[in-house]
Amino acid sequence: MFIKPKYGTENLMSDYKSTLNLPETGFPMRGDLAKREPGMLARWTDDDLYGIIRAAKRQNLHSA
Template identity: 60%
Template sequence: MSEYKETLNLPQTDFPMRGNLPQREPAMLAFWEDQDIYGQLRTERAGKPRYVLHDGPPYANGEIHIGHAVNKILKDIIVKSRSLDGFDAPYVPGWDCHGLPIELVVEKKIGKAGKEVPADEFRRQCREYAQTQVEGQRDDFKRLGVMGAWEQPYL
């Protein structure tokens, strides 16, 4: 059998046979953050023709789901490809921190505003809940490899 093996003309590579992404991917994402790859890209593309993708923000009312992931990944592909094409293509993430979805969650926890809970306390609880959801979603999107101005979002 060893004779047959010697007849194969396989490419030689330094790449490992397995990707081991569960181990390697977090290290790569940490490298991107430690080296501020997004910031370096912003600096490199300053003054170039601008490409802005206006992203409709998700509600800050729960964990991300497959729809959020597909949406952000596809938009990230577009922004990164435009950057590779030489455009100044920033991505400023944002969240919709207002309205009924957040209020309904808080209402289930502490009661109705103005009836069971003072309105100012209800608003404070909504703000706190939205902020915790923003932090969780931001971490999830960063874990998906979406690059952006994560520390300067619009809320």
Template identity: 60%
Template sequence: MSDYKATLNLPQTDFPMKANLAQREPERLKAWAEMDLYGQMRQAAQGNRPLSCMTALPTPMVSSTSGMPSTRY
């Protein structure tokens, strides 16, 4: 296996390039729980209409006896 680390042009920074997400996620979740972030979001959205999101386009309706979808909209 070749060592490609020497061939990469990475920036020199004072902080680590690795995010350590597996270690930092529990800390972040704990901080959010202490701040009651979800409760604050719920309270801020109180009285607003529910958010709905369409994830797919409507399919064309069958308008002929052959069973083929219509190409006219």
């Protein structure tokens, strides 16, 4: 059972912020997947990504 303290928790999370070793990347760390996924799926469908992967796999199987 967790008992919430009555005081002293205001800066609890900020105390650990300097101890985290997170990479600096060019993409957002927060996924926002629910908003971005429909766009990604539409792009993959438009580019026929699945068909390209299947064709490459078929070609590799026949050339081996």
